Amino acid sequence: MEELDTKEKILRGAESLFMRYGVRSISMDDIARHLSVSKKTLYQHFADKEDIVTMVARGHMERSQAEFEAIRVSSENAIDELARISVAMKKHMEEMNPTLLFDLQKYHPRAWGAWNDYKVKFIADSVQRNLQQGIDEGHFRAEINPEIISIVRVALVELAFDDRTFPQHRFKLSEVQMQIFEHFVHGILTEKGKKQYQKYKENLIVTITR
Amino acid sequence: MEELDTKEKILRGAESLFMRYGVRSISMDDIARHLSVSKKTLYQHFADKEDIVTMVARGHMERSQAEFEAIRVSSENAIDELARISVAMKKHMEEMNPTLLFDLQKYHPRAWGAWNDYKVKFIADSVQRNLQQGIDEGHFRAEINPEIISIVRVALVELAFDDRTFPQHRFKLSEVQMQIFEHFVHGILTEKGKKQYQKYKENLIVTITR
Numbered sequence: 001m002e003e004l005d006t007k008e009k010i011l012r013g014a015e016s017l018f019m020r021y022g023v024r025s026i027s028m029d030d031i032a033r034h035l036s037v038s039k040k041t042l043y044q045h046f047a048d049k050e051d052i053v054t055m056v057a058r059g060h061m062e063r064s065q066a067e068f069e070a071i072r073v074s075s076e077n078a079i080d081e082l083a084r085i086s087v088a089m090k091k092h093m094e095e096m097n098p099t100l101l102f103d104l105q106k107y108h109p110r111a112w113g114a115w116n117d118y119k120v121k122f123i124a125d126s127v128q129r130n131l132q133q134g135i136d137e138g139h140f141r142a143e144i145n146p147e148i149i150s151i152v153r154v155a156l157v158e159l160a161f162d163d164r165t166f167p168q169h170r171f172k173l174s175e176v177q178m179q180i181f182e183h184f185v186h187g188i189l190t191e192k193g194k195k196q197y198q199k200y201k202e203n204l205i206v207t208i209t210r
Numbered sequence: 211m212e213e214l215d216t217k218e219k220i221l222r223g224a225e226s227l228f229m230r231y232g233v234r235s236i237s238m239d240d241i242a243r244h245l246s247v248s249k250k251t252l253y254q255h256f257a258d259k260e261d262i263v264t265m266v267a268r269g270h271m272e273r274s275q276a277e278f279e280a281i282r283v284s285s286e287n288a289i290d291e292l293a294r295i296s297v298a299m300k301k302h303m304e305e306m307n308p309t310l311l312f313d314l315q316k317y318h319p320r321a322w323g324a325w326n327d328y329k330v331k332f333i334a335d336s337v338q339r340n341l342q343q344g345i346d347e348g349h350f351r352a353e354i355n356p357e358i359i360s361i362v363r364v365a366l367v368e369l370a371f372d373d374r375t376f377p378q379h380r381f382k383l384s385e386v387q388m389q390i391f392e393h394f395v396h397g398i399l400t401e402k403g404k405k406q407y408q409k410y411k412e413n414l415i416v417t418i419t420r
Contacts (some may be wrong), residue, residue, distance in 0.1 A: 141396065148389045151376065155369050156362065165361060179358045186351065187397030194401070 011200060015056045019082065022052055022099035024107055050108060057104065058109035061118040063094070068126060078134030079193055082090040082185050083200035089181060093174035119154055127153045139193040149188065156180050159195045217255045220245060231311035233263055234317055260318060267314065267321035272326040274302070278336060286330045288344030289403055291400035292395050293410035300389060305351040311371040329364055337363045339399065359398065366390050 013035040017026045028049055032039045038151045067088060075081035126159040128150035134140030160163055160176040189197055223245040227236045238259055242249045256262045277298060285291035338360035344350030352360040369375055370386040399407055 004278065011240055027396055051375050098310070099260065130356055143392065145385070145389050148376075148381070148386055152369065152390055152393070155365075155375060159365050165365060166358075171358070182353065183359055183362070183394075183397040185397075187393040187395075191401050191404070 006037075006041065010037070011059060012040060014052050014058060018053070018056060018097070019037070019095055020097060022097040023103040023111075024099065032132055049111060053104070053108045054110045054114065057108075057114050061122075063123050065118070068122075072126070072130075077137050077140050078130050078141060079189070080136075080150060080200050081130055081194050082134075082198055083204055086178070086181055086185070086201060087204050090174060090178055093145060093177045096173065098161055098168050098173040099159065099163070102163060119158070123157065124150050124154045134188065134193070136207055139190060139196065140188045141190055144188055153184055156184065216251065220247070220252060220255055221262070221266055221269060224262050225270060228263070228266060228334055229305055229308070230307060231353045232307040233313040233321075234309065239364050244277065260320060263314070263318045264320045264324065265344065266325040267318075271332075275328070275332050278332075282336070287347050287349060288340050289347075289399070289406050290350050290410050291340055292344075293407055294415055296388070296391055296395070296411060297414050300384060302386055303387045304326075306383065308371055308378050309373070311368065312373065325401070327367070333347060333367065334360050334364045349400060351400055354385075355395060358361055366394065 010031065014026070014031050017030060017034055028039055028042055031052070032042055042052075068085065071084045071088065072081055075084060101115065104115060121202070128146045131140060131144060131146035131150060135142055135144060135146065157177070157180075160173060160180055166173075166176050185197060186194065220241065224236070224241050226239060227244055238252055241262070242252055252262075256265070257411060268380055278295065281298065282291055283293045285294060311325065314325060338356045341350060341356035341360060343352060345352055345354060345356065365386070365388075370390055376383075376386050394405065395407060
């Protein structure tokens with residue numbers, strides 16, 4: 001039990017450092033110092049930094065998958081789901097260091113592999129499912145091809161993190177992601193759907209800020 | 211004069227082969243055979259295939275830039291311009307071999323460089339200018355950030371050509387490009403703008419098919 005606690009404590013501490021500062025700039029020393037534990041303790045639980053990074057990435061993706069699943073089951077319809085995702089996504093992107101994703105690609109192949117599985121198996125599938133549901137409900141434009149547009153959506157999530165495309169000294173990750181997300185949503189909604197989307201969002205923001 | 215004609219004839223002949231079959235699969239022999247000229251004649255006018263590919267690419271981009279400029283000046287407003295671009299783009303994409311762009315990236319760095327200049331200097335600028343114009347006219351959503359969304363648009367044009375993202379045995383380039391384009395347009399238009407966009411497009415299609 002004590003074992004589990006320490007391991008979990010290290011993972012949570014490392015995750016909060018990675019989220020704030022990215023992965024590359026954080027060393028085992030930084031993690032030990034941040035948690036006021038010895039490096040010896042870190043190496044009792046993890047082989048190396050790569051090991052911590054991979055477990056943090058997997059845990060983070062599992063929790064966000066669970067969060068999006070909870071949103072899906074609690075949503076009245078495909079529009080309500082999009083409105084809730086928009087609010088959740090804004091929060092995530094404001095907490096995330098923009099270098100995070102491409103640090104994984106460059107320096108942590110195992111964690112990058114985990115992201116690619118998550119991207120293809122979970123994000124693409126749930127976007128395509130939401131698109132088909134919204135079309136069936138008559139809230140999304142019937143001309144949309146759910147397979148093509150879900151692939152586009154996944155590519156855009158990644159694009160927003162790309163420093164060559166959106167240099168961090170000129171663009172704020174959360175603004176880029178939300179510009180892209182809102183444009184994506186308006187591209188699929190019917191006119192009736194747009195009015196409902198705005199209403200759902202306003203209610204959510206009231207609930208949250210109350 | 212005769213010189214110019216031959217050179218121009220070679221470039222046009224090579225371009226039609228590249229458009230139909232891509233660049234990689236076409237040899238100097240194929241070009242000579244297609245034009246019923248000797249390879250000696252080709253090498254009198256061009257150093258090598260790379261030389262032909264680069265000049266074909268530059269010429270193609272100059273003509274399409276001129277075409278889009280002509281559309282801009284003849285358009286009543288930003289929506290009319292989008293409607294005309296949508297019709298012109300569909301035609302181009304139906305004529306183009308999907309491997310074309312990434313053949314350049316892999317095997318023809320000079321021509322790929324020309325594409326990247328064109329992409330950044332012309333496409334991104336004219337999309338951003340069209341977005342700002344549409345917002346000022348009240349036809350596009352005021353929440354749009356023209357700089358971010360124009361960068362996204364350019365990335366999407368390229369994405370449609372990417373065989374890892376849209377494998378050619380499963381997706382038709384022209385359908386992917388038009389799905390992406392129509393989604394993009396619906397993402398920026400106001401409700402009033404959408405009605406006008408449909409009207410402009412219907413008129414254009416009538417004019418063309420008449």
